[in-house]
């Protein structure tokens with residue numbers, strides 16, 4: 001394995017090469033069982049933006065990630081792709097990368113969204129101009145969802161697992177829709193959500209596709225969602241709490257509930273098994289980095305004290321992947337700060353999710 005450098009065209013034990021691709025891996029995507037799809041979108045964030053820079057920061061940080069996983073001896077040979085889909089843009093004079101297109105419309109939409117959020121936070125109603133801007137932001141969100149869905153559906157048709165890299169949490173929508181629609185007739189998709197927030201609001205700050213509405217939108221607008229299991233949530237409003245209680249398809253493992261169970265002697269292993277037991281055979285994993293302890297993601301948009309430790313999260317990811325089929329995954333809300341720390345944590349999490357999604361939990 002160590003002498004396969006030439007065959008791979010890549011040295012998995014060496015220093016990564018900055019080539020604009022995740023983990024510096026040079027492989028064509030058709031050789032990769034998992035392809036990471038960057039979606040640099042953060043127009044509807046309410047607190048602080050910057051997550052649109054997440055994919056680029058994680059690509060840069062991923063070069064330093066060591067690719068060996070002690071549970072998966074073949075992990076250094078594992079090939080992870082980087083999506084580079086292009087679309088025709090007549091106005092731009094030819095083909096451009098979807099990544100660049102989303103980055104461009106994100107800048108425009110974010111400017112408009114800020115004006116809307118400012119107006120609403122002063123308790124004022126939107127005037128005609130701002131209502132038009134709101135419509136523009138919703139349309140741009142719909143375009144991002146559509147592109148993400150199409151790209152993910154393409155990889156799923158090729159038998160690959162797409163992993164979306166946000167961006168704010170709203171980017172999950174298209175990926176989940178593609179995963180749900182890829183299932184054979186009669187099968188339902190389970191969603192495992194790591195998050196500090198429930199994300200169950202029916203629109204937020206006037207945006208239909210708000211980051212704070214992503215799980216509401218998934219449950220109400222995608223057909224075959226069998227179950228939503230939330231882990232680590234610790235910041236939710238009364239209505240969201242009500243929704244969790246009344247909607248039979250939601251299981252919430254709150255941060256305080258987990259903390260109490262651990263304090264009273266339950267093992268993390270048994271809690272993880274309870275979490276996995278709520279999910280059907282086909283599972284999509286949506287990982288909002290703020291589900292982790294904020295010391296691991298200090299620059300994320302809406303940090304909340306508490307949360308999972310890194311190894312706790314990895315343990316749960318490994319367990320769910322070894323007992324279920326992973327239909328897709330995402331990592332959202334990673335925002336680069338003054339140093340590479342947030343992106344470093346995010347890149348390591350991406351590597352684990354990609355590995356486990358493909359191989360299951362592996363064995364020691």
Ligand SMILES: [Mn+2]
Pocket residue numbers: 169195196197199211288
């Ligand atoms: Mn979220």
